[in-house]
Amino acid sequence: xxxxxxxxxxxxxxxxxxxxxxxxxxxxxxxxxxxxxxxxxxxxxxxxxxxxxxxxxxxxxxxxxxxxxxxxxxxxxxxxxxxxxxxxxxxxxxxxxxxxxxxxxxxxxxxxxxxxxxxxxxxxxxxxxxxxxxxxxxxxxxxxxxxxxxxxxxxxxxxxxxxxxxxxxxxxxxxxxxxxxxxxxxxxxxxxxxxxxxxxxxxxxxxxxxxxxxxxxxxxxxxxxxxxxxxxxxxxxxxxxxxxxxxxxxxxxxxxxxxxxxxxxxxxxxxxxxxxxxxxxxxxxxxxxxxxxxxxxxxxxxxxxxxxxxxxxxxxxxxxxxxxxxxxxxxxxxxxxxxxxxxxxxxxxxxxxxx
Numbered sequence: 001x002x003x004x005x006x007x008x009x010x011x012x013x014x015x016x017x018x019x020x021x022x023x024x025x026x027x028x029x030x031x032x033x034x035x036x037x038x039x040x041x042x043x044x045x046x047x048x049x050x051x052x053x054x055x056x057x058x059x060x061x062x063x064x065x066x067x068x069x070x071x072x073x074x075x076x077x078x079x080x081x082x083x084x085x086x087x088x089x090x091x092x093x094x095x096x097x098x099x100x101x102x103x104x105x106x107x108x109x110x111x112x113x114x115x116x117x118x119x120x121x122x123x124x125x126x127x128x129x130x131x132x133x134x135x136x137x138x139x140x141x142x143x144x145x146x147x148x149x150x151x152x153x154x155x156x157x158x159x160x161x162x163x164x165x166x167x168x169x170x171x172x173x174x175x176x177x178x179x180x181x182x183x184x185x186x187x188x189x190x191x192x193x194x195x196x197x198x199x200x201x202x203x204x205x206x207x208x209x210x211x212x213x214x215x216x217x218x219x220x221x222x223x224x225x226x227x228x229x230x231x232x233x234x235x236x237x238x239x240x241x242x243x244x245x246x247x248x249x250x251x252x253x254x255x256x257x258x259x260x261x262x263x264x265x266x267x268x269x270x271x272x273x274x275x276x277x278x279x280x281x282x283x284x285x286x287x288x289x290x291x292x293x294x295x296x297x298x299x300x301x302x303x304x305x306x307x308x309x310x311x312x313x314x315x316x317x318x319x320x321x322x323x324x325x326x327x328x329x330x331x332x333x334x335x336x337x338x339x340x341x342x343x344x345x346x347x348x349x350x351x352x353x354x355x
Contacts, residue, residue, distance in 0.1 A: 017081050017129060017131045017159070018131065019131075021161050021162045022079075022081045022131070022159040022160070022162070023159060023160060023161070023162050024081065024083065024158070024159040025157060025158055025159070025160075026156075026157060027071050027145075027156040027157060027158050028156070030168070031074075031166060031167045031168040032071050032073050032158070033072045033073065033169060033171065034069070034070075034071055035069070035070040035071075035072065035178075035210055036066075036068035036069045036070050036147075036178075036210075036211060036212055036213060037066050037068070037069035037147065042154055043064050043087070043152055043153070043154050044064075044066050044069055044147065044153050044156070045063055045064055046063050046064075046065070046066070046067065046068065046069070046212065046213065046214065047059075047063045047229065049063070051225070051229050054225050055219075055223050055225045055226045055229075056219055056221070056223065057219075058216055058218055058219025059216045059219045059220075059226065062188065062216045062217055062219060063216070064152040065148070065149070065150055065151060065152055065188070066147035066148050066149075066151065066152070066153050067147075067148070067149045067150070067188045067189050067198070067213045067215060068147075068181075068200060068201070068211060068212060068213025069146070069147035069153075070145065070146055070147065071144070071145040071147070071156075071158070072142070072143070072144045072145075072168075072169040073142075073143055073158070073167065073168065073169055074141060074142050074143065074165070074166075074167045074169050074170075075140070075141060075143065075160050075164055075165055075166050075167070076138050076139055076140045076141070076164055076165045077134070077160035077161045077166075078133065078134055078137045078138045078161060079131055079132060079133045079134060079160075079161060080105060080131070080132055080134065080143070080145075080158065080159070080160065081129070081130070081131040081158070081159030081160070082103060082119050082129065082130050082131070082145075082156070082157070082159070083127070083128070083129040083130075083156075083157045083159070084127045084128065084129075084153055084155060084156045084157070085126065085127040085153070085154045085156075086101065086126060086127045086148075086152060086153055086154070087152050087154050088151070088152060089101050089121075089126075089151050090151070091123075092150070092190075092191070094191055094328045094329045095190055095191035095192075095328070095332070096191070096192075096193040096194070097120070097121055097123075098118050098120055098121070098193060098194050099148075099149050099150070099189065099191065099192045099193050099194050099195065099197065100148060100149055100150035100151060100190075100191075101121045101148045101150065101151040102119055102120055102121050102148060102194065102195060103118070103119040103145055103147060103148065104117070104118050104119075104145070104146040104194045104195045104196045104197075105117045105118070105119070105132060105143060105144070105145055105146075106145075106146065106196065106205070107134075107141050107142065107143055107144075108141075108142040108143075108144070108169075112205075113144060113205040113208070115196070116132070116134060116135070116143075117132035117134075118132075118194050119132060127155075131159075138164070140165065142169045142170060143169070144169075145158070146194075146195035146196040146201060147195060149188060149189030149190070149192060149198060150188070150189065150190065150217075173208050173209055173210045174207070174208035174209065175207055175208065175209035175210065175236055175353070176210060177210070177234060177235060177236040178209070178210040178211045178212045178233075178234075178235050178236065179200075179203065179204070179209055179210070179211040179212075179235065179236055179237045179238075179239065179349070180211070180212045180214060180233055180235040180238050180239065181200045181211065181212070181213050181214060181239045181241065182214045182215070182220060182226070182230055182238070182239070182240060182241060182242060183214075183215045183216075183220050183239075183240075183241035183242045183243075183244070183245070183275075184215060184216070184217065184218070184220045184241070184242055184243075184244040184245040184277075185215065185216075185217035185244075185245075185332060186215065186241075186244060186278070186331075186332060186333060186341075187199075187200065187213065187214070187215025187216075187220070187241050187242075188213065188215030188216060188217050189201075189213070189215065190332045191328045191329070191332040191334065192333070192334075192335060192338055193334070193335055197335050197338055198213075198338050199333075199338045199339075199341035199342040199345060200213050200215075200239075202338060202339065202342035202346075203342050203345060203346050203349060206342070206346055207346070207349060207350075207353070209236070212233070212235070214226075214230065216245075218245060219245065220242035220244075220245040221242065221245055221246060221247065221251065221255065222242055222246065222251075222252075222255035222256060222258075222259045223255075224258075224262070226259075227258075227259040227262040227263060228262060230262075230263055231262050231263045231266035231267065232266065235267075235270065236271075237270070237272075237273065237349060237352060238267075238270055238271070238272045238273065239273045239275065239345060240259070240260065240263075240272060240273065240274045240275065241275040241277075243275070243276050243277040243290050243291075243294060244277040244279070244331075246290070249286060249289045249290055252293050252294075253293050256274075256293060256294060256297045257296075257300060257301075260272065260274070260297055260301060260309075264301075264306065264309075269308060270308065271308050271310065271352045272301075272308065272309045272310070273309075273310045273311075273312060273345060273348055273349075274294050274297060274298050274309065274310065274311050274312070275294075275311075275312040275345065276290060276291040276294045276295070276312070276313060276314040276315075277290065277291075277314055278314055278317075278318040278321045278326070278333065278337065278340070278341055279314075279318070279321055279322060279327070279330070279331060280314040280315055280318045280319050280321060281318075281319060281320055281321055281322050281323055282321075282322050282330060282331070283322075287314060288315070291313070291314050291315055294311070295311065295313065298310075298311040310348045310351075310352070312344050312345055312348060317340070318340070318341075318344070321340070324336075326340060
């Protein structure tokens with residue numbers, strides 16, 4: 001059987017640089033600026049190892065995945081090269097390899113983040129090297145690299161052409177204090193086709209806002225240790241979205257309002273957005289009962305005088321989510337589903353910041 005790349009050259013995966021004028025730099029060091037993750041113990045992490053292991057086994061493992069991680073810099077190179085090492089790689093049949101293990105590159109143009117390219121990973125699990133040519137050739141740019149949604153990264157080098165400039169980006173987001181998202185595999189980004197295609201990444205680019213993705217596949221259960229960690233974060237907005245990982249409605253009822261109170265007591269003026277799972281019309285999933293539990297948390301908070309709590313209601317915003325083919329498997333959003341989620345949550349964030 002013929003290799004498809006011999007028929008359509010646009011489907012060829014760049015597995016090497018193909019040129020000898022590339023200079024590589026460690027992405028953990030200046031002039032690169034790191035957001036959404038930090039480098040600790042030979043891995044990029046989304047939260048400290050010592051905290052994560054006290055939540056649950058899933059959070060301990062998945063906190064090493066780089067969802068929401070970004071690297072910002074400026075250069076006039078005509079191409080960007082990348083080489084990374086992945087200690088492990090989950091090949092998932094319902095998620096594009098570009099989303100779970102690839103990298104996406106964006107450029108700031110006229111105050112907006114514009115998609116440029118994806119570093120497409122091959123099938124090998126250990127890591128890869130790749131290069132993308134930038135449209136317009138050699139010119140000064142501000143660039144942002146989005147890291148994989150479902151893979152740990154132990155080393156990352158970025159390359160530019162020899163003699164090209166390499167410096168810090170302008171050094172700040174318009175909204176510098178991060179939005180924090182807490183939730184399930186959906187929050188982590190399953191199953192967006194590219195890093196940055198998840199709803200948190202879309203919102204970040206729309207508002208030019210820093211963010212931290214605390215989505216943990218199958219492992220977001222509103223535990224006290226997790227909520228206490230979140231309560232201690234310096235953030236601009238908290239998006240509270242773990243409905244789908246609560247083992248049952250009773251667990252959700254026990255933990256949801258309590259988790260909200262943990263954060264609210266630590267941060268009395270923080271805007272908190274509660275959200276019920278987008279799969280309101282999924283057959284066999286008790287979404288209406290779960291949605292009503294979260295609606296009750298919201299109503300109780302408002303009755304207590306909290307004017308800084310908001311509700312993204314799946315009954316209103318996602319009533320036909322599955323009927324409209326917004327998932328890849330009946331559960332995890334495709335890119336259309338993430339677009340709809342970003343629109344719903346983004347409308348509330350717009351309201352908050354306009355106020």
